[in-house]
Amino acid sequence: MSHHTIDVSDLRFEYPDGTRALDGVSFNITHGESVALVGPNGAGKSTLLMHLNGFLTPREGSVDIGGVVVTKSTLKTVRRSVGMVFQDPDDQLFMPSVYEDVAFGPMNLGLSETEVEARVTSALERVGALQLRERPPYRLSGGEKRAVAIATVLAMTPSVLVMDEPSSNLDPRARRRLIELLASFEHTKIIATHDLDLALEVCDRTIVMSDGTVAADGPTVQIFENAELLDACGLEKPLSLQGCPVCGSGRIR
Amino acid sequence: MPSLEEGLYDLGRLDQLAYADTPVHAIDPRAKVLTTIVFLVCVVSFSKYEVLSMLPFAIYPLFLAADADLPFGFLGRKLLAVAPFAVVIGMFNPLLDRDIVAQIAGIGISGGWVSFISILLRFALTTMAALVLIATTSFTGICMALEKLGMPDVLATQLLLLYRYIFVLGEETMRMARARALRSFGERGMGWRIYSQMLGSLLLRTYARAERIYQAMLSRGFDGTIRVLRALDFRLKDALFVSGWSAVFILMRVYNVPLLLGDLVTGLIS
Numbered sequence: 001m002s003h004h005t006i007d008v009s010d011l012r013f014e015y016p017d018g019t020r021a022l023d024g025v026s027f028n029i030t031h032g033e034s035v036a037l038v039g040p041n042g043a044g045k046s047t048l049l050m051h052l053n054g055f056l057t058p059r060e061g062s063v064d065i066g067g068v069v070v071t072k073s074t075l076k077t078v079r080r081s082v083g084m085v086f087q088d089p090d091d092q093l094f095m096p097s098v099y100e101d102v103a104f105g106p107m108n109l110g111l112s113e114t115e116v117e118a119r120v121t122s123a124l125e126r127v128g129a130l131q132l133r134e135r136p137p138y139r140l141s142g143g144e145k146r147a148v149a150i151a152t153v154l155a156m157t158p159s160v161l162v163m164d165e166p167s168s169n170l171d172p173r174a175r176r177r178l179i180e181l182l183a184s185f186e187h188t189k190i191i192a193t194h195d196l197d198l199a200l201e202v203c204d205r206t207i208v209m210s211d212g213t214v215a216a217d218g219p220t221v222q223i224f225e226n227a228e229l230l231d232a233c234g235l236e237k238p239l240s241l242q243g244c245p246v247c248g249s250g251r252i253r
Numbered sequence: 254m255p256s257l258e259e260g261l262y263d264l265g266r267l268d269q270l271a272y273a274d275t276p277v278h279a280i281d282p283r284a285k286v287l288t289t290i291v292f293l294v295c296v297v298s299f300s301k302y303e304v305l306s307m308l309p310f311a312i313y314p315l316f317l318a319a320d321a322d323l324p325f326g327f328l329g330r331k332l333l334a335v336a337p338f339a340v341v342i343g344m345f346n347p348l349l350d351r352d353i354v355a356q357i358a359g360i361g362i363s364g365g366w367v368s369f370i371s372i373l374l375r376f377a378l379t380t381m382a383a384l385v386l387i388a389t390t391s392f393t394g395i396c397m398a399l400e401k402l403g404m405p406d407v408l409a410t411q412l413l414l415l416y417r418y419i420f421v422l423g424e425e426t427m428r429m430a431r432a433r434a435l436r437s438f439g440e441r442g443m444g445w446r447i448y449s450q451m452l453g454s455l456l457l458r459t460y461a462r463a464e465r466i467y468q469a470m471l472s473r474g475f476d477g478t479i480r481v482l483r484a485l486d487f488r489l490k491d492a493l494f495v496s497g498w499s500a501v502f503i504l505m506r507v508y509n510v511p512l513l514l515g516d517l518v519t520g521l522i523s
Contacts (some may be wrong), residue, residue, distance in 0.1 A: 096416070110475060
């Protein structure tokens, strides 16, 4: 697949209990773009992410990943090109050891043993977790779990990375490391997050969701400077744009 | 009764022991599983009044534990923790079976006592063997061995996932129990009714998690079988391990070794 794009057009989805989660969402993400998906709880971010990987099928509208429309018959292709990092790494690390977990995806792709070995090593190296390879997942710290969870996805060499709250529950240093790691990826990325500072550092573009619709879509800095918009969507200016709480310098308001 | 927290900790410790690197750890899991099976069959097949001839079997778990540097104190405590089950099973034997079967220093020993001790010994031997197997092989290793020995795939996957998530589930339960204890002040709110509600909500949480895990598996190309990349090779030393120990067990099963030794010694003296 040469085009690492995401095209969502007029996506609508209702849960079986009648809750309308997505109400006409459209956007296009081009090759190599890094996009933050922000919005208050219940805005439909997670529901949208579930559509990118075909866990949910749209009631109306369509999702197109790199030129392939997501339907039941294209699931295999789509899941191969979309790497999904879940919010809770415990859900993602289900094998008895880190090594086996990272190897799980490549093994399912039917690669040879040497190729699997090479991919696992390079993925773990990429996230700085090679020394953890023999450990069982329940003996990892939160930051280590997150790093390994990302490695499990990288080992599949996806063209698009989809992440749900990658910085939740991390201590400051682990979060910093994660931000640096994410910024170093060249994949097309879509990151759902409440960590607006992370969005500011990693993503050039931000999509703001509110009540199942796209409330704003544009350059991250521009969006976060728009106090009116942020307020209307239940968000707050990122701390790094707020100025110093002690001396007050740089404060705009 | 050990708390859930201690139980989880001990399980973790037992598992960690399995990551050591000793000659016993290096033996192919299949060899250890097979040998343990032969051991169990031999021990369990003794008649119910047998005590003396079972004693030599202790050599297997003790030898392995020593060779693998396992902490005896820890294993001993694990053994005691489950001992009440064996005691309860054999408890009534001395009351029900009062026929005198032996005289020691003029005191009659009833068949019930002999069979009670036999049960305890059997229990100690089999549990020790199982503990040593887990502590030198790891749960995962045992699962893989069983699968290679012909256990259905589905069962192996089930066991692997069970073992992986028992820690997550345990922690979730602990958090819930703590939250309840903090707000019930040791009195109200500790009853059975709340217990059942907690179990219900735990079940729902588990269900939701299972769903998420399944999605995570699907998104990495899961198609029904878990492929594990860890080559097992059954070498000559593994074959020797199985055949050597099995031969010892069968000999000990067929011949009453303590009796033979006793005869030998008395024969030498007289």
